[in-house]
Amino acid sequence: MPDLSLGDDLRAFVDASPSPSHAVAELARRLRAAGFTELAEADAWGPAPGAEHFVVRHGSLIAFRVGSAPLAGAGMRLVGAHTDSPTFKVRPRSDVRQAGYRLVGVEPYGGGLWHTWLDRELTVAGRLVLRGGRQVLVRLPGAPLRLPSLAIHLDRGVREGLTLDPQRHLVPVWSGELDTEPGLTEAVADAAGVAVEDVVGHDLVLADTQPAGTTGADGTWVAAPRLDNLASCHAGGTALVAAAAGERTQVLVCNDHEEVGSGSMSGARGSFLEDVVRRLVAVTDPADAQALPRTLARSRLVSADMAHAVHPTRYDRHEPAHQPRLGGGPVLKVNANQAYATDAASGGWFSERCAEADVPVQHFVTRADLPCGSTIGPLTATRLGLPTVDIGAPMLAMHSCRELASALDVPLVVDALTACYTG
Ligand SMILES: [Zn+2]
Numbered sequence: 001m002p003d004l005s006l007g008d009d010l011r012a013f014v015d016a017s018p019s020p021s022h023a024v025a026e027l028a029r030r031l032r033a034a035g036f037t038e039l040a041e042a043d044a045w046g047p048a049p050g051a052e053h054f055v056v057r058h059g060s061l062i063a064f065r066v067g068s069a070p071l072a073g074a075g076m077r078l079v080g081a082h083t084d085s086p087t088f089k090v091r092p093r094s095d096v097r098q099a100g101y102r103l104v105g106v107e108p109y110g111g112g113l114w115h116t117w118l119d120r121e122l123t124v125a126g127r128l129v130l131r132g133g134r135q136v137l138v139r140l141p142g143a144p145l146r147l148p149s150l151a152i153h154l155d156r157g158v159r160e161g162l163t164l165d166p167q168r169h170l171v172p173v174w175s176g177e178l179d180t181e182p183g184l185t186e187a188v189a190d191a192a193g194v195a196v197e198d199v200v201g202h203d204l205v206l207a208d209t210q211p212a213g214t215t216g217a218d219g220t221w222v223a224a225p226r227l228d229n230l231a232s233c234h235a236g237g238t239a240l241v242a243a244a245a246g247e248r249t250q251v252l253v254c255n256d257h258e259e260v261g262s263g264s265m266s267g268a269r270g271s272f273l274e275d276v277v278r279r280l281v282a283v284t285d286p287a288d289a290q291a292l293p294r295t296l297a298r299s300r301l302v303s304a305d306m307a308h309a310v311h312p313t314r315y316d317r318h319e320p321a322h323q324p325r326l327g328g329g330p331v332l333k334v335n336a337n338q339a340y341a342t343d344a345a346s347g348g349w350f351s352e353r354c355a356e357a358d359v360p361v362q363h364f365v366t367r368a369d370l371p372c373g374s375t376i377g378p379l380t381a382t383r384l385g386l387p388t389v390d391i392g393a394p395m396l397a398m399h400s401c402r403e404l405a406s407a408l409d410v411p412l413v414v415d416a417l418t419a420c421y422t423g
Pocket residue numbers: 082228229258305306
């Protein structure tokens with residue numbers, strides 16, 4: 001029987017992370033347990049060789065273990081992932097009333113398969129900002145929200161294809177009795193243990209409440225929400241904790257806002273990673289004006305995001321010679337048009353690290369007649385000039401409310417990333 005303990009740990013990580021803010025808090029909890037301590041961006045830093053720290057910027061987190069050698073001389077090994085997933089964000093004025101119901105106004109976030117959110121037990125989770133700037137995490141208990149399908153008897157045309165207008169049709173229902181129940185805002189404040197008048201802002205998203213489970217005849221598949229890309233945050237964090245310290249500085253960067261283009265102060269187009277690297281370089285190489293480009297030239301970034309496993313009935317959507325399978329190990333993603341940052345050198349380097357770790361490597365390219373998705377890899381490579389490889393665990397149903405991956409791939413990806421941190 002294969003060891004499924006890391007798959008079980010992934011399920012626990014996903015269940016603890018219904019929003020990017022929760023994912024960052026769970027990563028922080030695990031890093032603290034492993035000896036890492038938090039640094040504030042507003043403080044001055046002077047981390048010594050061997051120091052283990054993490055920094056949080058909203059829904060993003062960067063963790064690092066400072067190497068024994070100055071950065072300009074040894075470079076860095078980085079793993080990148082993203083904390084966000086397609087969902088719906090609660091609107092500032094969310095109290096919607098119609099047809100004798102109370103509903104919650106939401107806005108789609110990212111490119112979800114929205115029909116998969118119908119008829120599921122949903123809640124909201126995220127962060128509240130209180131008067132004075134204090135922030136608290138909140139998750140409403142139970143499953144108070146729902147997006148009910150329309151009965152087929154009232155929509156015979158659905159056989160030709162379901163059409164969902166996000167403004168009119170994707171509005172979750174909260175209660176049936178007007179004014180007898182507290183509204184969402186009151187319930188969220190109550191769940192957080194704060195007064196509703198103290199809440200001055202919120203970042204709240206819808207989340208599916210069914211715990212991550214296992215499926216498949218041998219129980220090795222993981223059915224869960226948000227595997228894209230919490231599975232890579234989990235693997236990167238696990239690998240960083242497991243990696244032996246060395247002369248190179250080791251970095252984990254988990255960015256928010258990948259699903260909406262990464263253009264934010266905490267997204268991969270923003271300055272977060274560059275700011276942290278500049279500060280580390282200023283500590284390890286204070287007299288070298290060329291330390292930053294020297295460091296980047298000696299570094300490698302593994303951009304870890306989920307990959308498309310070949311579909312059991314829609315296998316024609318894959319390039320025939322490139323059909324990754326669940327449980328077959330990490331997938332090296334290549335795209336001639338640079339939707340992935342992998343090139344011969346970075347891909348070759350990753351394949352060598354996998355060979356050292358005895359991890360098989362699969363390959364993905366998109367069909368020539370289909371467009372290709374992208375990741376934080378090309379964005380970070382473009383911004384920083386960082387040699388980058390795009391990889392990820394194979395999965396099915398990407399961007400569904402309930403995605404599917406294999407627990408067998410979790411230790412393989414962790415081993416590959418651990419080898420990249422030390423190789
Ligand atoms: Zn992704």
